[in-house]
Amino acid sequence: MNYSYIIIDDDQESVLKTKAMADSFSELDFIASANNYQDGLSLILEHTPQLVFLEIDPTDKKSNLSLALINELYRYLKIVPKIIITTKKSELAFEAIQYEVTDYLLKPLERITFVKLILKLNKSNQESENQSVQPIVIANESPKTVQHQEISYREKPLILCIKSYGDYRYIDANDIAYLQADNNSTDIHLSNGEMITAFKTLKHFESVLTYPFIRIHNSYIVNRTYISRIHSGNTVCYIKNTTTKLPFSKSYKANIDLIISEFSNENYLEI
Missing domain, CATH: 2.40.50.1020 (LytTr DNA-binding domain)
Known part of the structure; x- marks a missing residue:
């Protein structure tokens, strides 16, 4: 099964690295990327991707990237995309879990983490279909x-x-x-x-x-x-x-x- 995705990250180099890793998997279909909260929100509402790779500890604080974006999505969408956090700080994981994110990937991203992510998504879809x-x-x-x-x-x-x-x-x-x-x-x-x-x-x-x-x-x-x-x-x-x-x-x-x-x-x- 294929999954459409959007990348939201204030670091353009990080965006390119995430996209390059995802592009090596035929299951992942890139839609677009954004570097700040408002543009990211607009992209999600317009394209309704299945996955969102989200940075929550931005280098540029003016980008306003944080877990608060997830709460905003629930205001507008009946079905919220699966959120995959991509960040360097492991200490933010507990807070992210409270928002029921799908996965928490530490930078620099590794291929095996994407392999595990896709397996997890496939397994979740299979269980849903079995019901x-x-x-x-x-x-x-x-x-x-x-x-x-x-x-x-x-x-x-x-x-x-x-x-x-x-x-x-x-x-x-x-x-x-x-x-x-x-x-x-x-x-x-x-x-x-x-x-x-x-x-x-x-x-x-x-x-x-x-x-x-x-x-x-x-x-x-x-x-x-x-x-x-x-x-x-x-x-x-x-x-x-x-x-x-x-x-x-x-x-x-x-x-x-x-x-x-x-x-x-x-x-x-x-x-």
Whole structure:
């Protein structure tokens, strides 16, 4: 899943460093930056980003950057962006926690902190979706008469419906090992070896499928659950219980790093 973000920091060099770090992750989409309280507030209200990287101990006190910005957001927004504090002072963390910020990152920023942040965001989204999951209809025929009534399910797996000329094919998302682009269609490969074609682009599936589905190549989205091996030297990952090897590209290397990091954070023993 992708997350749009804004950086609010009075130090322009710090803004550039934060953006450079975030740009190495395909999940993070930059919108804009601001150097003071008022401009930052205006940007958030105008663009409603999902994330805000906020400095709360500015070098220039005239910028008025502080945790007070969060209170101001609640005056105008029904859904407040997730706030990630970026600062040099660890002693401000306790106060920031009182404002229920999403994360507190100490400068100079390190890559691993961004890896952990994205994992945390993905996990939070997955837990939210597990509480209320809706079926997704992938219509292979013209949508001219297709109507979809939203029905909320609690604690049920995501079901994809591949619909084509009156034929409704239901797929449990947990059974999908990976998806492969084929021009303007997508081949859905199931864990049992079966393959189903849907007449939607891989980009479409990237937008509707969230974790554990991760884009690793222009032609592939993989279900992280079915990865049994990752070979960085050969830039391939292996699909569990098969001989299938999927390539991953340099542009999606950050996503592979996320997968490796997540494995190491679980019940894990490295030998």
